[in-house]
Amino acid sequence: MEPNQESGAEVRSGVATYVVEAIVATCIVILGAVVIQGSWTLGSGWTSDGPGSGYFPFYIGIILCISGVGTLYQALFGKEKNTEVFVDGEQLKRVLAVLIPAIVYVLAVQFIGLYVASAIYIALFMIILGKFSPIKSVITSFLVIALFFFMFEVWFKVPLFKGQFEPLSFLGY
């Protein structure tokens, strides 16, 4: 990665922190409501043989809702409303540059297994984001994955996910 260029005089634009804060708080309230609803149907009261399955989660759900509402209130109407930019465009780009390939990588693991997907992922990450030469990248990723392979499959005998298509089945592990 190149060093972070100081944007200095440029105005950072993006969503204000309190908006993100409010969204997260709302999600917490919704989560709390889901927990309350779920434990209600399970029986949150007193059954013939003691407290029901939903007894404890029910109260957890209530506290979750209270804390969510509290945070929401603080974010929107609190004295120190945080109007700073949550992430600016440049930062968001950097974060997504890691997050999206990582999600694609997990999807790839599902099909071609941990080893193959990881090797491709590391190599591509180095080539595209790190601007390394393809040969260097492929060698590095191969070495790293070979190390993992020996560590997990051979030394510690912990089998890893080979994927639905098992491209490495010829190795016999």
Next chain:
Amino acid sequence: MEELNSLFHGFSVILTPMNIVLMFVGIILGVLIGVLPGLGGANGVAILLPLTFTMSPTSAIIMLSCIYWGALFGGAITSILFNIPGEPWSVATTFDGYPMAQQGKAGAALTAAFTSSFIGAFVAVVMITFLAPLVAKFALKFGPPEFFAVYLLTFCSFVGMGKGSPFKILASMTIGFALASVGMDTVTGQLRLTFGIPDLMRGFDFLIAVIGLFGIGEILLSMEEGLAFSGKSAKIDPKVVLETWKKLPKYWMTSLRSSLIGIWMGITPGGATPASFMSYGLAKKMSKNGSKFGSGEIEGVIAPETAAHAAGTSALLPMLALGIPGSPTAAVLLGGLLIWGLQPGPLLFVEQKDFVWGLIASMYLGNLVGLIVVLTTVPLFASILRIPFSIIAPVIVVICAIGAYTVHNAMLDIWFMMLFGVVGYLFKKLDYPLAPLVLALVLGDKAEDSFRQAMLVSQGEMSIMWSNPLVGGITTLALILLFWPLISRVLAKIRPPKQNEFAAEQPVD
């Protein structure tokens, strides 16, 4: 001295060549984890936990706890040489450590940091040796209400002593509890909150949460900052080490005070980060050279490092004696104990003597080995940080994915890990503390069990929480801590408090 006998028995248990090798491996892996961004004590141990499933519990815990010591040591390297705290608890070390490195005294700063880490840990281990059996003996008398009261105290003290919005601490904690209740109900066997998805029957494993929240979340944060490491180089030669050691006894008061702060903050779930800040602040106030703090004062390195290490070590006391971990990493170690079929808590000291005293003995040896390893290998670890982030980042993502998969051999867990990663990133940015979430996720089932058992005994009457002085006292203390944010506001009206000058720099842990 029954404890000393047990301790020597412990040494005899662990002193096998294999265990010594594991100790070195653990320390080196731990320092590596402490140095790398995105891998810390908690998720490092979580990822490496599956590797130890084939070992005997004693060997496994020796290796895992050594990883933990290593991570505690490693945090100091990046703070001093690169001004980047590798771990939240080493933020305070950067204040004086980095200026020292800039003045060309990196070797002295590192030696001071490592040595005081060792001293802090040593004092804490001595405390554990003598206090843990007593606490365990005392806790043998506990019934469900007492245990629930202790759980309550643990979680309420997060609210009372935590930094930041109490609502956020509560939210983070209850999310942990809610996730913990997903899956099979441990009492009735009913499926809970699975919404008909069979894979959710297993529930959310806290290891997945730890790996995602701390690992992926940290990588996303580091990316956002566009990390560029430009560090000072360091070489530690024996002469510098000896010279620094000669200077250290002068600061025995600082070391002692910091150790005590660390021990106190570690036993109560305050954690290493607040301990290091508190100790730095106090040292600045009490020292003759207080005004020079921040410009490369060796005392400013000693204070936070001693406290952080003492806190990190003492966090294991409640984990061993009560089954209640004082920090996320201790929680992961507790998870490991459960996986090996050991029930942490007071009975551990009666039923698994070999294991407990082996672990305590390994704390003594592990820290000594750690000190030797870090003093000799600093240049090596410093050079790791010069590896471009675009190689380190994908490798860490891969390691996290492998770690998440090996917990249950379940592909779905890798997806959960990514989800937790995004949540971790958002929560970190919004100052939600992550430690309560992890601890609630680990202790959720047990806290719920003791709560329901207590309620069964009393037929739903809350008054059982005040049925005898012990349980009543703990519960009352817990409630005071829970409402401390309100109480302190009232107190502030009556008497305005002193401003904490480091409040802004201290991360929400």
